[in-house]
Amino acid sequence: MIVPFAAALPEAEVRVALAAIEEILRSGNLVLGRHTETFEAAVAAMAGTHHAVAVNSGSTALEIIFRSLEVSGRAVLVPTNTNYATAAAAGNAGARVQLYDSGLYPDLDDIAARLTPDVAAVVVVHIGGYLSPDLPELARICAHAGVPLIEDAAHAHGAHQAGTPAGGFGLAAAWSFFATKVITTGGEGGALTTNDPDVAAFARRARNQGKDDNGRHIIAGNSWRMTEIGAAIGSAQLEHLTRDVDARREVIDRYAAELASPGLTFPTVAPQGQVSGHKCVTLLGEGIDRTAFRAAVAEHGVALARGVYEQPLHGQPVFAALNVTDAFPSADDFADRHLCLPLWRSMDNETIEQVITAVEAAIGG
Ligand SMILES: Cc1ncc(COP(=O)(O)O)c(C=O)c1O
Incomplete structure (x- = not known):
């Protein structure tokens, strides 16, 4: 059994998406239409925010957030345990990236020690769709320092903790809908969510070449729009997000119940909390x-x-010049010791059992 790069969409969602795509192609309205609006409303509901702005990737969503905060020439604190895009987007917005230590979860002491007046933003990444139990404390530390907390929620669709969804802890959150994510908008796509009307308005302009409602280019922007087809594909899946995430969680709980041992430990998830199930x-x-x-x-x-x-x-290699003299013990330990057990949409029982038997045998041997 080989873990698929990305799982197929269930047939019912394929049919809904195909009907929408046909309608879009016949209408000629290919961008910034009603499917994008519908998708944005569903993404905002997922994050529990007033605004969602759909764009062409998670990387773009991050870059737009950083640009809206005018980070250029200032420092942005980024966990070293993350995707290339988290740091690259801050750099593309003109920031000096400063890495901090993070395993599955951020090291709050390391962040606090790096929170100088020069810091324009702190980014937290919900690795694999797991929410750190320290997020409320991290939000307090950032608020106390007057520095915005930004969530990289690229893995965290549908995750929540004590009633707060991913996207509800920071000033803004960036989401990815890349092919491998919990929700995909047809291979590529992203969105940012926020309660801040200024960040949302900035994003709507930035994604459309910096244009205002009269078509004047009033800020620097780019062609960062999501297509209507992408939005329709995303909406078809978002409708079933809760059910899908619950199913992923069941697999994670089953692995933990059957495989946890001194040789293999699983992160604790509070019973009233939820992971996205992007990774186990x-x-x-x-x-x-x-x-x-x-x-x-x-x-x-x-x-x-x-x-x-x-x-x-x-x-x-590309980040070799950053933090050259610093140590990142949590990140190194996590990087060396963690594994991802097979988990994808609609995994069947037989495959789950095959994984359990194989891992049990490896632990036993
Ligand atoms: C944590 C994290 N942040 C950002 C991104 C960037 O998203 P995208 O690939 O949609 O640009 C990814 C994507 O792989 C990611 O895993």
């Missing part, structure tokens, strides 16, 4: 070699995919 993260006990463990699982017919990020940003 597990940590190998100290001293267990990940490559050998993977090989043992593969011997039993299950090829595990790579971890979320096995190389944090401070080890990536």
Whole structure:
């Protein structure tokens, strides 16, 4: 069994999306129409915010948020355990990226130590769709320092904690609808959510070449729009997000119930909280070699995919000049020890059992 790069959409959603695509193609309204508006309303509902602005990628959503905050020439704190895009977007908006230590969750002490007056924003990333129990405290630390907290929620569709959805902890959140994400808008896509009307208005202009309602270019922008077809594909899935996320959570709970051991631990999720189920993260006990463990699982017919990020940003060649003298022990430990167990939409029972048997055998052996 090989983990698919991206899972197929269920047939019912394919039919809904195809009907919408046909209508869009016959109408000739290919961008910034009613499907984008409908999709944005559903994304705002998911994040519990007043505004959602659909764009062409999660990277774009991040860059627009940073531009709206005028980070140029200032520092943005970015976790080292994240996707390239989190740091690249801040850099593209003109910021000096400063990495902080983070495993699955951010290291609050490290963030606090780096919160100088020069910091224009702090980014937290909900790795794999897990929400840090420290998010309310992080929001308090940022508010106390007068620095906006930005959520990179690219993995976190449908996750929530104590009644607050992902997207509800910071000033704004960026979402990705890339092919592999919990929701995709046809391969590429993104959105930002916020309660701040100024950030939302900035984003609506920035994505459309910086134009105002009269077509004048009043800010620097780009062609960052989502297509109507992408929005319709996304809407077809968003309708079933809660059901889909619940199903993913069931698989995660089952893995944890059957496989947790001193050699394999699972992050705790509060019973009233929810993960997105983008990834099922597990940590190998100290001293267990990940490559050998993977090989043992593969011997039993299950090829595990790579971890979320096995190389944090401070080890990536393109970011070699950042934080060269700093240590990131949590990030290094997490990068070295975590695994992602197979998890995708509509996994069948037989496949789940195959994974459990193979992992059990690898732990036992
Ligand atoms: C944590 C994180 N942030 C941002 C992005 C960028 O999203 P996109 O690929 O839609 O540009 C990704 C995407 O892979 C991601 O995983």
